[in-house]
Amino acid sequence: MSKNILKVCNGFKNVRSYSSLKEMPICEFKPVKYEGPSYEQLQNIRQTKLNPALTTFYSKPLALNQGYKQWLFDINGKRYLDLFGGICTVSVGHCHPKVNEATIKQLETLTHVSNIYYHPKLHEYASRLADKMPGNLKVVYFVNSGSEANDLAMLMARVYTNNFEILSLMNAYHGMSPQSMGLTSMPSYRYSIPQPPGIHHVMNPDVYTGLWGGSHCRDSPVQTKRTCDCSPNECKAGDNYLQQLSQFFTYNLASGHVAAMFAESIQGLGGVVQFPKNYIKGAYKLVKEYGGLFVSDEVQAGFGRTGDHFWGFEAHGITPDIVTMAKGIGNGYPLAAVVTTPDIAKALTKSGHFNTFGGNPVASAVGIAVLDVIEEEKLQENSKKVGTYFLLELEKLSEKYPVIGDVRGKGLMIGVELVNPGTKEPLDRKKSLQVLDESLNMGVILGKGGIYGNVLRIKPPMCVTKEDVDFSLSVLEEVFKKISQ
Structure with a gap:
């Protein structure tokens, strides 16, 4: 596969530069053009007009504009695979037509x-x-x-x-x-x-x-x-x-x-x-x-x-x-x-x-x-089939990368505990954040949990597909390679 993977979803580009990364699955949905406040304006409002106790994920907070099924689009039109489902809240898919x-x-x-x-x-x-x-x-x-x-x-x-x-x-x-x-x-x-x-x-x-x-x-x-x-x-x-x-x-x-x-x-x-x-x-x-x-x-x-x-x-x-x-x-x-x-x-x-x-x-x-x-749409059945596949493939990754201490869950409620290799000590918060940041840069949204914030929480909309999982696994492998080095 080419080092530069260029995937276009209805006019919006997703550029990748990872040699083993799979192509992001095709999306037929066309998001509306964002015409709201700039990122800097949103940041200023968040810092001055909203509850200061509100927290955000990632080194640079994500500003989202639209969603469709398992996909989210930021204010620049970049597409992401949502593996967190609004904190395990979006069950049947963002903005489901029905x-x-x-x-x-x-x-x-x-x-x-x-x-x-x-x-x-x-x-x-x-x-x-x-x-x-x-x-x-x-x-x-x-x-x-x-x-x-x-x-x-x-x-x-x-x-x-x-x-x-x-x-x-x-x-x-x-x-x-x-x-x-x-x-x-x-x-x-x-x-x-x-x-x-x-x-x-x-x-x-x-x-x-x-x-x-x-x-x-x-x-x-x-x-x-x-x-x-x-x-x-x-x-x-x-x-x-x-x-x-x-x-x-x-x-x-x-x-x-x-x-x-x-x-x-x-x-x-x-x-x-x-x-x-x-x-x-x-x-x-x-x-x-x-x-x-x-x-x-x-x-x-x-x-x-x-x-x-x-x-x-x-x-x-x-x-x-x-x-x-x-x-x-x-x-x-x-x-x-x-x-x-x-x-x-x-x-x-x-x-x-x-x-x-x-x-x-x-x-x-x-x-x-x-x-x-x-x-x-038989989403319970899909959760079992796709989730079991995801869990078993993550288990294979854990054999290759000692930073994965434990893989657990059932269906599409999945946890991946990150540790200092060779121990059960939680991975340093900065490195755990790096996993989230790097995954986001490659188009995958993950959650985090656990008392030390070192558990990847994977709880996507239940309409997620095997192709989505394969793409996600390739992203995670790239990330684990990087942090393991």
Whole structure:
């Protein structure tokens, strides 16, 4: 292949100068010409008029103008393959035509009346979403974000059980509202102020960097390289982590009871951390023994992203008492939900409960369209097929480049942990940033996560193709070659 690969997408050039880099897959979409503020003006506004706590990725922040399916275009017309999906939010593709059509149609009919009235889309969507849930998870509360959803789940669990103590895992991210920040156990997302009382963080069952773990632990096509003497059908690491959790229940619960335990099916912002296969099921059993509810946070793992199941918790063999969901539920639209059983739902009738925008007509129309597209385009199946291929190819890269300490995930929820070669020590932040920068320069957008920011988070729109993956792999190989030198 020529060292200078020139690819034209409807008039916009993408110039590459990497000898082994594959050509960027063809894109038939033509973006509109950008006519807004200059990059320098945007930078000035960001620095002087916006919240200074807002962070951006990359050495030079990316300024985007338009999106289509798995593609994004910056203000200069340069095209990028989006492997982060707006932080695991764009599920069916940027500006999907069917979702756009549903949005426009609803905007022309009814934009807002709140849920104190009947309006068809709210009821139609609640029914469609409930039909996707197993067991008796049939009552839906609509809110606007994952933080709101987890806040509401905390309230619901406490009111229903009449217990107060709540557990979540170390390394978990459940939101940044004043209440959900208490569930979150990552220092970067917790302010040094008194945290909400009654919330405890328990040992994270991370089979790569935790106390225990081995080569049969994860429900993933790729296993950690740690050795263990477990058979394929057992997991001693999971048993050890569950013993630690049991001891926490014994020694740390003031009342001897718990209101709830929160857990992501696969940790998202924490770095796509997967638990031993028997852990969540055992934790669920313990929580029930202590009078509590189990809450599954499906904000990132839900809606078919993990491939085998529509919901991440299904892979753990449980049906939770409460499920929270956001991000991919609305493909980028502010929409979230809490789903529970009729019996638990009645707890909130002890007082008034209201959400001005929860179940908004436009949001509901979007949610219905997203479910339609996932089914019609078989995106759950695509997540399994393309994601498994991606994981196995990344595993091959890890054999060539010791900077890749661990590859993990399921479907299109993938993590690549970068380390100092020969150790499990996190790769220096500057080098991790270099991986992001170099990939971006070659046209691939990646995310990052983990407490040290050294985990590549790969969570693209679920319409991504094998050709896209091959291009991405060639980019990553070029980057790993460079930083390994």
